Amino acid sequence: MEISERKKKILAAVVDEYIITAEPVGSKALAEKAGLGCSSATIRNELAELVNMGYLEQPHTSAGRVPTALGYRMYVNELMQKQKLSLEETEELNDRLEKKLNELDNTISDVSRLASQLTNYPALALSSRSRVTIKRFDIIYVDANTFIIVVMLDNNTVRNKLVHLPVSVDEAMVRKLSTMFNASFTGILEDQITPVLINSTERAADDSLGLTSVIAAFAMEVLSSEAAPSAFVTGENRLLNQPEFRDPDKAHRLMSYLSGGGYILPPGEELGDTNEVKVLIGPENIAEELKDSSVIVASYDAGDGTKGLIGVVGPTRMDYSVIASKLSFLAQGLSRRLGGGEAPVEGMHNKLIIKGDDSDKR
Amino acid sequence: MEISERKKKILAAVVDEYIITAEPVGSKALAEKAGLGCSSATIRNELAELVNMGYLEQPHTSAGRVPTALGYRMYVNELMQKQKLSLEETEELNDRLEKKLNELDNTISDVSRLASQLTNYPALALSSRSRVTIKRFDIIYVDANTFIIVVMLDNNTVRNKLVHLPVSVDEAMVRKLSTMFNASFTGILEDQITPVLINSTERAADDSLGLTSVIAAFAMEVLSSEAAPSAFVTGENRLLNQPEFRDPDKAHRLMSYLSGGGYILPPGEELGDTNEVKVLIGPENIAEELKDSSVIVASYDAGDGTKGLIGVVGPTRMDYSVIASKLSFLAQGLSRRLGGGEAPVEGMHNKLIIKGDDSDKR
DNA sequence: TATTAGCACTCGAAAGAAATGAGTGCTAAC
DNA sequence: GTTAGCACTCATTTCTTTCGAGTGCTAATA
Numbered sequence: 116m117e118i119s120e121r122k123k124k125i126l127a128a129v130v131d132e133y134i135i136t137a138e139p140v141g142s143k144a145l146a147e148k149a150g151l152g153c154s155s156a157t158i159r160n161e162l163a164e165l166v167n168m169g170y171l172e173q174p175h176t177s178a179g180r181v182p183t184a185l186g187y188r189m190y191v192n193e194l195m196q197k198q199k200l201s202l203e204e205t206e207e208l209n210d211r212l213e214k215k216l217n218e219l220d221n222t223i224s225d226v227s228r229l230a231s232q233l234t235n236y237p238a239l240a241l242s243s244r245s246r247v248t249i250k251r252f253d254i255i256y257v258d259a260n261t262f263i264i265v266v267m268l269d270n271n272t273v274r275n276k277l278v279h280l281p282v283s284v285d286e287a288m289v290r291k292l293s294t295m296f297n298a299s300f301t302g303i304l305e306d307q308i309t310p311v312l313i314n315s316t317e318r319a320a321d322d323s324l325g326l327t328s329v330i331a332a333f334a335m336e337v338l339s340s341e342a343a344p345s346a347f348v349t350g351e352n353r354l355l356n357q358p359e360f361r362d363p364d365k366a367h368r369l370m371s372y373l374s375g376g377g378y379i380l381p382p383g384e385e386l387g388d389t390n391e392v393k394v395l396i397g398p399e400n401i402a403e404e405l406k407d408s409s410v411i412v413a414s415y416d417a418g419d420g421t422k423g424l425i426g427v428v429g430p431t432r433m434d435y436s437v438i439a440s441k442l443s444f445l446a447q448g449l450s451r452r453l454g455g456g457e458a459p460v461e462g463m464h465n466k467l468i469i470k471g472d473d474s475d476k477r
Numbered sequence: 478m479e480i481s482e483r484k485k486k487i488l489a490a491v492v493d494e495y496i497i498t499a500e501p502v503g504s505k506a507l508a509e510k511a512g513l514g515c516s517s518a519t520i521r522n523e524l525a526e527l528v529n530m531g532y533l534e535q536p537h538t539s540a541g542r543v544p545t546a547l548g549y550r551m552y553v554n555e556l557m558q559k560q561k562l563s564l565e566e567t568e569e570l571n572d573r574l575e576k577k578l579n580e581l582d583n584t585i586s587d588v589s590r591l592a593s594q595l596t597n598y599p600a601l602a603l604s605s606r607s608r609v610t611i612k613r614f615d616i617i618y619v620d621a622n623t624f625i626i627v628v629m630l631d632n633n634t635v636r637n638k639l640v641h642l643p644v645s646v647d648e649a650m651v652r653k654l655s656t657m658f659n660a661s662f663t664g665i666l667e668d669q670i671t672p673v674l675i676n677s678t679e680r681a682a683d684d685s686l687g688l689t690s691v692i693a694a695f696a697m698e699v700l701s702s703e704a705a706p707s708a709f710v711t712g713e714n715r716l717l718n719q720p721e722f723r724d725p726d727k728a729h730r731l732m733s734y735l736s737g738g739g740y741i742l743p744p745g746e747e748l749g750d751t752n753e754v755k756v757l758i759g760p761e762n763i764a765e766e767l768k769d770s771s772v773i774v775a776s777y778d779a780g781d782g783t784k785g786l787i788g789v790v791g792p793t794r795m796d797y798s799v800i801a802s803k804l805s806f807l808a809q810g811l812s813r814r815l816g817g818g819e820a821p822v823e824g825m826h827n828k829l830i831i832k833g834d835d836s837d838k839r
Numbered sequence: 840t841a842t843t844a845g846c847a848c849t850c851g852a853a854a855g856a857a858a859t860g861a862g863t864g865c866t867a868a869c
Numbered sequence: 870g871t872t873a874g875c876a877c878t879c880a881t882t883t884c885t886t887t888c889g890a891g892t893g894c895t896a897a898t899a
């Protein structure tokens with residue numbers, strides 16, 4: 116059955132109201148508030164149909180209506196007044212963000228904390244990097260039993276490791292190894308570091324002490340740890356602000372799921388396009404623990420192949436529009452600041468694309 | 478007024494019981510349970526006096542008794558059955574710990590997490606290092622505008638920084654600087670890196686580009702960041718396990734205080750001697766937010782001047798004895814593992830010293 | 840045909856009333 | 870000094886009652 120214009124208006128009004136009050140909303144309140152010129156009786160009829168269609172439900176016979184997950188989905192996809200942030204809010208957010216971004220270490224923990232502060236919900240940050248390679252090796256001879264391996268990655272971060280040996284090496288060997296690694300191990304991906312390559316290097320360097328494999332192992336370790344996605348969740352306690360989590364047991368269950376580093380996003384789900392905001396409503400989440408919560412995430416691009424993701428977790432009754440705007444805002448700020456994004460400085464608050472929605476909203 | 482032996486026994490019994498049930502304990506229960514050969518009426522008299530003396534209180538006229546902070550203090554100092562861990566528990570703990578310690582990065586976040594898991598309370602970890610020096614400098618020439626500074630600290634950790642310059646340098650200069658820094662900047666403390674020293678080095682190296690100050694600045698940054706105490710709190714959500722935090726507002730208040738990195742220990746309070754366990758009961762805490770919670774901390778020594786501290790936060794009704802044992806256990810494990818401690822492997826579970834208590838147990 | 844006023848009905852939440860019982864303090868006997 | 874006995878207190882639990890927001894349905898209206 117097709118949903119009429121008026122039904123849409125009513126549904127939107129129900130969701131808007133419910134987001135604020137967290138109480139079931141009744142026909143009378145709607146008649147007064149929403150500017151649709153009809154009486155409560157008419158609205159009652161419409162509401163009854165919306166229930167039939169699965170967009171709303173009633174906690175019990177004599178209560179008002181509450182949006183279902185389907186209702187929220189419809190709201191998010193089509194009805195929501197996107198970008199509610201006023202100019203002042205935008206300004207304020209911009210200021211705060213600018214300040215924060217400057218003192219930001221760009222550790223995902225900081226990013227997550229920032230998102231949580233901004234939205235007042237528990238927040239997660241996630242980042243992963245693809246196609247990392249090493250640009251340069253340096254091996255520093257310390258003493259006969261000790262050297263330091265220093266590698267510089269293609270994104271100019273530098274990592275090091277101190278190696279103690281049970282046997283002694285001389286400087287010449289170290290220098291030789293350094294040259295060989297720079298020749299053969301730079302610019303390649305982790306899975307291109309094969310036993311074959313290691314063996315041939317070992318032979319070529321005339322290394323009978325196994326130094327080659329130590330260095331190669333470190334290289335692999337660095338590459339894989341750099342590529343591994345890391346996640347961070349903060350502000351779990353903000354859940355307790357929400358009336359739907361006044362039950363300590365319920366709150367505890369979700370909070371420990373979050374703290375436990377449980378998977379929040381569908382495992383298959385690759386990070387979406389930059390500047391896209393995704394919303395997962397209630398049962399759309401795969402994790403059992405999230406089935407009656409919603410997740411909103413925005414992705415950003417830190418350049419050099421690093422993609423990141425910031426999001427919040429909250430009750431299904433969240434102000435999707437505001438939160439999505441804020442996250443999008445933050446994600447674009449990060450993209451811009453970390454150099455990857457082509458997001459224009461001016462345009463920060465007018466590009467908000469939400470999954471499942473193909474109309475651009477100004 | 479002096480406290481009689483029997484009163485002590487009764488007080489101990491009240492605390493023991495209350496720790497388990499979290500309910501006010503009555504005279505009858507005590508008469509049956511605690512093996513003191515007297516009737517409930519007698520106990521009632523004693524209880525009344527204990528209330529007068531300030532060790533116990535009554536929530537209301539017809540309720541049982543609950544320990545006051547003073548009562549807990551007395552319990553912790555004199556009455557508590559220390560070291561309740563049975564042999565099996567010790568074994569089990571040992572196993573778990575051994576396993577965990579091995580995969581431990583020794584980041585304070587890991588230590589904190591471990592403490593929280595072990596005790597099922599929110600936990601904090603804190604560590605600070607004194608008298609750090611740099612053992613060795615290496616400066617790697619990358620290209621005319623780029624070099625990498627690598628420093629090795631006296632505890633053999635290695636830190637590095639990539640420097641991009643607007644001007645160009647040659648390899649000879651870099652080598653010269655490296656030599657000079659190794660001569661003048663090794664083995665000294667942060668506050669010994671003075672403008673005078675920097676100036677003279679700069680002149681001696683004939684450095685007109687300000688490279689000296691860049692390197693010196695990095696050295697200072699490393700030294701100060703290494704010496705700065707850092708803290709980490711985890712497992713805040715475990716607070717919700719406790720009946721006294723079923724009120725979401727109360728829980729939220731404390732949790733956000735903890736997450737916010739609020740000061741948990743008295744600022745003046747230096748880290749105590751290794752293997753000492755400190756207990757701060759309710760109002761003994763300075764932070765307003767902790768006035769009706771207790772904090773138990775144990776300190777460890779990771780050698781090389783690094784002192785650490787692990788602790789938990791919970792309601793005043795905590796099983797001080799068990800928690801103190803576990804923390805002490807963990808602290809000693811850390812000391813041992815990180816090389817600083819002289820704690821004997823065997824002796825792990827028999828050296829438990831609690832602040833304010835001068836008798837050694839078992 | 841769509842809308843609306845009117846009304847009986849439902850059912851959770853709030854308020855009130857009564858019952859329960861754990862625990863006390865006190866007194867008098869041991 | 871200890872104990873049995875008993876009247877009293879008061880939080881907690883349970884059961885009723887009241888209240889009212891909100892509904893669904895019907896009949897009148899535009």
